[in-house]
Amino acid sequence: MSEAKEETGLPVLGKKAPDFEAVTTQGTLRLSDYEGTWLVLFSHPADFTPVCTTEFIAFSDIYEELKNRNTELLGLSVDSVSSHIAWIRNVEEKMGVKIPFPIIADLNKEVAEKYGMIHPEQSKTETVRCVFVIDPESKIRAMIYYPLTTGRNMKEILRLIDALQTTDEHKIATPANWNPGDPVVVPPPATAEQAEERLKEGYECKDWYLCTKKL
Amino acid sequence: MPCVSPDGKPTSSGMALLNSLKNKALSPKEIASKTGQPLFRVRSGLRELKNAGFVEEHEGLYRLSKNGEMLIP
Numbered sequence: 001m002s003e004a005k006e007e008t009g010l011p012v013l014g015k016k017a018p019d020f021e022a023v024t025t026q027g028t029l030r031l032s033d034y035e036g037t038w039l040v041l042f043s044h045p046a047d048f049t050p051v052c053t054t055e056f057i058a059f060s061d062i063y064e065e066l067k068n069r070n071t072e073l074l075g076l077s078v079d080s081v082s083s084h085i086a087w088i089r090n091v092e093e094k095m096g097v098k099i100p101f102p103i104i105a106d107l108n109k110e111v112a113e114k115y116g117m118i119h120p121e122q123s124k125t126e127t128v129r130c131v132f133v134i135d136p137e138s139k140i141r142a143m144i145y146y147p148l149t150t151g152r153n154m155k156e157i158l159r160l161i162d163a164l165q166t167t168d169e170h171k172i173a174t175p176a177n178w179n180p181g182d183p184v185v186v187p188p189p190a191t192a193e194q195a196e197e198r199l200k201e202g203y204e205c206k207d208w209y210l211c212t213k214k215l
Numbered sequence: 216m217p218c219v220s221p222d223g224k225p226t227s228s229g230m231a232l233l234n235s236l237k238n239k240a241l242s243p244k245e246i247a248s249k250t251g252q253p254l255f256r257v258r259s260g261l262r263e264l265k266n267a268g269f270v271e272e273h274e275g276l277y278r279l280s281k282n283g284e285m286l287i288p
Contacts, residue, residue: 026259027217027263033258034255036254037254072255
């Protein structure tokens, strides 16, 4: 087997996100154009479809909240840029919502294949509902995959970004159902000595391995 | 938004970037801050303007080229 063989398959958490240059509704964009900001790259099955339309309106609704988190949005589907333009004009005209973020026209599926967005059991031609959270160093930090039938939850996407950014800032972890303002999990001790000291540090501890604190 | 139209002329978004470079060299971040455009769009627009010969780049700073100066007197 050739050592130079390109890596294929799904992207991996913590690794660099696959690079791309793609035609979008806001010109030709490269992944590197987003360096220094967080990016939510998401795919939808097709333009002019009902669930996707509700999702685009919902993504537009959280756009300002994402920008407040230094986060940009970038959509993608296997449609032409003309189709994207016609669809977002229709959404603005019929539903009164202006789509503020760019959408990749991935007609040749180049980006979709790099990111594993096509799942043949769902559709051989359409992308499933993927979300990739990419950090300012272009590393993949989180991935969500939803089937064609299920619209995504915008509150969960905001919560996920809040959790990742809080983890980076404070070097902590976040427990189940965490929301900003809730106690965070202190990393477990690596030695018996640290475990002993942990109980004296003023954290709220259920036991030596499960301690939380307020930020 | 595309900064250069198919006829090779800067669009209004392109002109906003060119105007921000009048008499000075700036980084993409500085241009984004000055124009209020998102950084990704500034980087993409500068690439188009550079390919079309309206700006020049040296060590990460962009300035108007001779062609660019003719549009921004």
